[in-house]
Amino acid sequence: MKDALKAFQAGNPVCLFDAENREGETDLLFPGECATPAVMRQLRFDCGGLLFLAIGHEVGERFQLPYLQDLHMDKNLMEKHAVLEHLQTDDLQYDTRSAFTLSLNHRDTFTGITDRDRSLTTRRFAELFKELNDGDNAMEKLGKEFRTPGHIPVCREAEGGLTRRQGHTELAVGLARLSGMTPVVIGAEMLQPDGDFALSVGDARNWAAIRGIPFITGEELIKALN
Numbered sequence: 001m002k003d004a005l006k007a008f009q010a011g012n013p014v015c016l017f018d019a020e021n022r023e024g025e026t027d028l029l030f031p032g033e034c035a036t037p038a039v040m041r042q043l044r045f046d047c048g049g050l051l052f053l054a055i056g057h058e059v060g061e062r063f064q065l066p067y068l069q070d071l072h073m074d075k076n077l078m079e080k081h082a083v084l085e086h087l088q089t090d091d092l093q094y095d096t097r098s099a100f101t102l103s104l105n106h107r108d109t110f111t112g113i114t115d116r117d118r119s120l121t122t123r124r125f126a127e128l129f130k131e132l133n134d135g136d137n138a139m140e141k142l143g144k145e146f147r148t149p150g151h152i153p154v155c156r157e158a159e160g161g162l163t164r165r166q167g168h169t170e171l172a173v174g175l176a177r178l179s180g181m182t183p184v185v186i187g188a189e190m191l192q193p194d195g196d197f198a199l200s201v202g203d204a205r206n207w208a209a210i211r212g213i214p215f216i217t218g219e220e221l222i223k224a225l226n
Contacts, residue, residue, distance in 0.1 A: 001224050004214035008179040015208040015215040017201050023094050025189045026204035027168050032126035032184035037115035049189025053154045054172035056183030059129050060156040062138045065101040099169040105150030112151035121152045126184035171218050
């Protein structure tokens with residue numbers, strides 16, 4: 001755990017495995033404020049899963065970012081767009097609620113998908129939250145720099161964090177907090193080479209050991225936070 005915190009504070013990656021009784025996946029994580037094009041390339045080439053931005057509950061509250069599940073299940077929207085009623089998220093196998101909120105692009109990006117574009121969106125989002133003062137209109141400042149939809153899917157921590165939900169979003173944010181970093185974390189799930197299943201915890205641990213990347217589990221992180 002000490003090695004993981006030291007690495008994260010230096011802007012280096014950490015591998016984090018949630019639990020066998022949850023998604024059973026290992027994420028490769030970086031502090032959002034340290035995102036560079038090279039970080040995005042590593043996530044693309046070494047992981048294979050969805051690249052996502054995990055944000056703390058306080059970040060979501062400050063910017064008033066809604067959960068997509070709440071938006072898509074809004075009665076007025078379902079009446080206007082009938083397909084939403086048929087696409088309701090009511091059968092998640094690993095949880096009762098999706099953590100996804102809005103997806104973002106920085107306004108200075110082109111398509112938003114390149115390593116340069118995605119690193120800019122990630123880094124500036126983390127920096128913007130750090131720069132906010134008490135009297136600032138956070139939504140206005142967010143809108144000046146960002147637009148939605150975009151190419152960075154954002155996942156918002158549940159209120160109460162790990163005491164309420166032990167998902168990768170909460171674990172990633174917990175790692176950032178324990179490291180003293182901004183609760184904005186960029187990461188991706190590690191998949192097997194053929195992409196059919198998540199990389200096994202043993203293979204992920206070996207992969208990390210070969211590259212000198214700290215590997216921790218959700219259980220270890222929760223104990224350290226307590």
